Amino acid sequence: MKNLLSALFAAALLSNLTAxxxxxxxxxxxxxxxxxxxxxxxxxxxxxYDQVQVRHLTLDLDADMATRTLSGHVLLELDRPDPxxxxxxxxxxxxxxxxxxxxxPEGEYRPVSWRLGPVLSEDQAHLGQPLVIILPQGISQxxxxxxxxxxxxxxxxxxxxxxxSGQPFMFSQSQPHYARTWxxxxxxxxxxxxxxxxxxxxxxxxxxxxxxxxxxxxxxxGEYRFSMPQPxxxxxxxxxxxxxxxxxxxxxxxxxAEPDWIERAAAEFHQLEEMIDIGEQLYGEYRWGRYDLLVxxxxxxxxxxxNPRLSYVTPTIIAGDGSLLALVAHELAHSWxxxxxTNASWRDLWLNEGFTVYFESRIMEQIYSPxxxxxxxxxxxxxxxxxxxxxxxxxxxxVRDLSGKDxxxxxxxxxxxxxxxxxxxxxxxxxxxxxxxxxxxxFDEFAFESIDTETFRDYLDTHLIQTHSGALTLAEVDQWxxxxxxxxxxxxxxxxxxARVDAQRARWQGGEMALNDLSTDDWSVYEWLHFLSxxxxxxxxxxxxxxxxxxxxxxxxxxxxxxxxxxHSIDAEYAPGIERLEQFLIEVxxxxxxxxxxxxxxxxDWGRDWAIEVYQRAxxxxxxxxxxxxxxxxxxxxxx
Ligand SMILES: [Zn+2]
Numbered sequence: 048m049k050n051l052l053s054a055l056f057a058a059a060l061l062s063n064l065t066a067x068x069x070x071x072x073x074x075x076x077x078x079x080x081x082x083x084x085x086x087x088x089x090x091x092x093x094x095x096y097d098q099v100q101v102r103h104l105t106l107d108l109d110a111d112m113a114t115r116t117l118s119g120h121v122l123l124e125l126d127r128p129d130p131x132x133x134x135x136x137x138x139x140x141x142x143x144x145x146x147x148x149x150x151x152p153e154g155e156y157r158p159v160s161w162r163l164g165p166v167l168s169e170d171q172a173h174l175g176q177p178l179v180i181i182l183p184q185g186i187s188q189x190x191x192x193x194x195x196x197x198x199x200x201x202x203x204x205x206x207x208x209x210x211x212s213g214q215p216f217m218f219s220q221s222q223p224h225y226a227r228t229w230x231x232x233x234x235x236x237x238x239x240x241x242x243x244x245x246x247x248x249x250x251x252x253x254x255x256x257x258x259x260x261x262x263x264x265x266x267x268x269g270e271y272r273f274s275m276p277q278p279x280x281x282x283x284x285x286x287x288x289x290x291x292x293x294x295x296x297x298x299x300x301x302x303x304a305e306p307d308w309i310e311r312a313a314a315e316f317h318q319l320e321e322m323i324d325i326g327e328q329l330y331g332e333y334r335w336g337r338y339d340l341l342v343x344x345x346x347x348x349x350x351x352x353x354n355p356r357l358s359y360v361t362p363t364i365i366a367g368d369g370s371l372l373a374l375v376a377h378e379l380a381h382s383w384x385x386x387x388x389t390n391a392s393w394r395d396l397w398l399n400e401g402f403t404v405y406f407e408s409r410i411m412e413q414i415y416s417p418x419x420x421x422x423x424x425x426x427x428x429x430x431x432x433x434x435x436x437x438x439x440x441x442x443x444x445x446v447r448d449l450s451g452k453d454x455x456x457x458x459x460x461x462x463x464x465x466x467x468x469x470x471x472x473x474x475x476x477x478x479x480x481x482x483x484x485x486x487x488x489x490f491d492e493f494a495f496e497s498i499d500t501e502t503f504r505d506y507l508d509t510h511l512i513q514t515h516s517g518a519l520t521l522a523e524v525d526q527w528x529x530x531x532x533x534x535x536x537x538x539x540x541x542x543x544x545x546a547r548v549d550a551q552r553a554r555w556q557g558g559e560m561a562l563n564d565l566s567t568d569d570w571s572v573y574e575w576l577h578f579l580s581x582x583x584x585x586x587x588x589x590x591x592x593x594x595x596x597x598x599x600x601x602x603x604x605x606x607x608x609x610x611x612x613x614x615h616s617i618d619a620e621y622a623p624g625i626e627r628l629e630q631f632l633i634e635v636x637x638x639x640x641x642x643x644x645x646x647x648x649x650x651x652d653w654g655r656d657w658a659i660e661v662y663q664r665a666x667x668x669x670x671x672x673x674x675x676x677x678x679x680x681x682x683x684x685x686x687x
Contacts, residue, residue: 082162084136084177087235089392090450091224093164093177094233098132099125101233102278106244110254110288112215115197115204117229117286122150125187133182135189138227138234139163140175141196147180150188159183173200173453175227191231201225203346203670210344211307214252214290218343218359220352220672222282223393223454232281237391237497239278246271248288255303257285257354259336263293263301275355277335278495280389285354287341296320299333304342308362312342315365318372318414322379325413330383330406331487334494338379346636348670350374353381353403361637363606370572370605373411373423380406383490389497393454397445398503401466402486408467422573424471424540429580431464435532443531445469446500455672468537469527475538476519477511485511500528545577556583562597572605579611585618592621601627610640617647617654633665636673645680659683 087094101123108119125135144163148156164177180189195202205216219229227234248254250269255261258273294313295301297320304312319340327333335356342362351374352359358378364371384402404427412420435443442459445466449457474482489506508521526534548570554560570578586594595601600612601623613631616624632641645662648654659681666674678684 078162078164081134081181082164082179084164084179086167086174087136089235089237091174091393091454092138092233092235092237093136093174094138094235094238095132095134095136096233096235096238098129099127099135099182100238101240102126103240104230104232104242104244106230106242106246108244108246110217110246110248112204112217112249112252112288115202115217116194117199117202118194120190120192121230121232123189123191123232125182125189127182127187130184133184135180135182137178137180137191137231138175138224139178139193139231140173140225140228141199142175142178142228142231143194143196144178144191144231145194146190146192147178148190148192149180149183149186150190152185156190157183159189171451173455174224178231193231195229198671199225199228200671201228205344205346205668209346209668210289210305212290212305214305216287216289216305216344218287218289218341218347219285220348220359220670221284222352223457224282226281226284229286230281230284234281235392236280236282236389239280239389239495239497241278242273242275242284244273244286246273246286251290252288253291253303254286254288255291255341255357256287257283257357259356261303261337261339261357263295265291277355279355279386280497283353283355283386285352285357285359287343287359289344291341293339297323299323299337300339301337302340302342303357304362305344308342308365311365311367312340312362315367315369316340316372316375318369319375319379322376322410322414325410326379326383326406329409329483329487330490333382334387335382338382340375340378345634346668346670346673348636348638348672350637350639351378353378353385355382355386363635363637363640366572366605368572368605371607372414373407376410376414377403377407380410387495388490388493391497391499391502393449393457394447395498395500396447396457397462397466397469398498398500400463401445401469404463404467405470418542418544419571419573421540421542422545422571422577424467425542425545426573426576426580427460427464427467428540429577431460431468431533434460440531445528465527465533468533471540472527472534472536472538473511473519477515481511481515504528544571544574548574548577549581552578552581562593567598572608575605575608576611579608579615582615584615586615588619588621591615591619591624595623606635606637606640610644613644614647617644617651620651620653629661632661633668636665636669638670638673638676641669641673642676642680645677649681655681 084093088097103124105122108117110117147161149159151157160181162179166172166176201221202219207213207215210216224234246254247270253265254271256273258275260273290305291303292306292309293301293303294309300319302312302316323333323338337356339357341357341359343359345362347361350361364374380403384406385399390396390398408420512521551565603609613628645658648658662677
């Protein structure tokens with residue numbers, strides 16, 4: 048309450064000033080020096096983590112599905128390497144801070160001086176507000192009592208009519224910097240901490256977290272306890288509440304989903320335990336205990352999120368034939384690259400994602416075949432080559448300066464695919480066996496640490512470049528890291544299967560071959576994706592109708608194939624495709640699909656008004672991130 052009152056008082060003062068500014072000299076609103084704050088060493092956090100670091104969190108929260116809030120407190124345990132530094136600055140965004148106390152020598156709670164600072168500037172509003180707490184000498188525990196906002200950007204609350212079970216659902220998405228919308232903390236990947244949590248939710252729903260302690264069955268009291276004994280960065284904090292069931296897959300793996308999805312999910316992901324074994328054979332022990340998946344409602348804005356011990360996945364990858372399992376391999380691979388060895392800031396995101404896409408391909412190679420991986424690599428290569436010319440120079444390189452920018456913009460294909468081709472290139476120079484030895488050592492060396500690109504670069508120089516004289520140079524590595532575009536010496540992946548698709552597509556589009564003579568019977572989903580993405584368009588409506596009659600593409604149950612088909616349908620204004628598109632946009636909130644579809648509609652000469660009308664109906668079921676991206680694509684006001 049203290050803070051709300053002071054905000055009201057400040058507002059009253061301000062309005063007073065405008066009314067009588069001629070007579071009264073301006074009242075200084077500048078805070079006292081001890082409360083003055085700027086961004087910390089990480090440009091996306093106020094945390095002064097070089098002076099004081101959070102080491103452990105204890106969360107105690109009540110979840111209220113009706114008011115869409117989490118409320119309770121967090122106890123933060125601190126390391127104070129610089130005892131002369133007398134304050135703790137936490138990141139918060141839209142949190143109602145109710146009280147801040149510290150724990151005295153006898154374990155008693157004592158009041159302290161604290162203040163919620165202003166938003167830095169309008170275009171930096173996504174960073175939220177710093178919570179400045181004055182630390183008395185010798186104090187190493189701080190308690191913050193707070194409540195999250197119903198509009199917390201990092202939480203999505205769904206009504207029963209937006210889920211398959213008919214029950215409400217809530218899930219978090221903390222990456223990159225949304226943990227601060229549901230916990231006041233040092234919200235930077237540079238800081239790692241362990242945590243415990245007690246969460247009370249409705250008795251008829253289940254609470255799960257990216258932590259140890261997930262239940263296999265509902266707890267009749269509605270109270271759940273969790274712990275995370277390995278230190279993690281804040282973006283990996285994860286919570287979800289819903290009508291969940293659990294299905295076991297292996298001794299340390301399983302899947303959580305709403306009742307309607309659980310059987311299909313368990314069947315689709317039946318190779319999960321095998322994938323963990325493959326990961327361990329490649330790069331060493333899986334260090335997180337269990338590995339479970341949580342299938343979210345279709346409004347989940349991403350394909351997957353690598354929350355430790357409990358990765359979140361979209362139901363859109365449940366294709367019925369395991370054809371979209373690469374996403375699961377990706378989230379699992381993050382248990383090493385990303386969760387175990389973590390980028391110290393979003394500038395270094397490629398350390399998480401590039402390694403993970405490479406690792407994912409190695410898992411896929413063993414689950415499927417080298418031919419499948421060659422197809423996936425070629426698809427990624429083509430996608431990257433298509434996107435590079437559209438990016439500014441600074442965004443076309445692995446290490447990107449994101450200061451002053453929303454880190455949401457870090458998640459483009461460059462850190463993922465160019466990062467992976469960088470590792471492919473090292474493999475081509477020194478051989479797979481030596482690269483595997485290096486990667487295993489690297490994961491051991493930096494396990495449970497957050498590192499920057501330069502730390503990796505030094506390690507690479509000492510342990511790989513210098514031990515493989517002449518195979519590759521630091522200058523070549525620097526070109527990958529710090530110069531825009533793919534180096535001319537990058538190795539393009541080749542796929543014979545996709546080359547055969549190219550040949551057939553060209554003959555058909557060149558009029559040398561009839562549609563029904565295309566030999567598509569043995570095509571995998573990857574061949575279909577390549578076929579569809581390489582079509583010379585826009586295609587006439589009658590060609591789409593003929594393709595539909597032959598291949599039933601409008602009815603495809605594979606979301607990736609359907610997505611490309613819908614793009615062609617927009618270009619051709621193909622009615623059956625547009626009808627399917629409407630249903631798709633209302634059901635699916637995965638940004639990878641919704642953002643480009645709305646963008647294409649906005650750019651078409653017929654689709655913008657139609658898209659805005661569909662968007663208004665779909666909006667209640669979309670995640671805030673999906674809304675933000677769709678509204679930008681459609682050029683409409685965020686409140687529209
Ligand atoms: Zn990833």
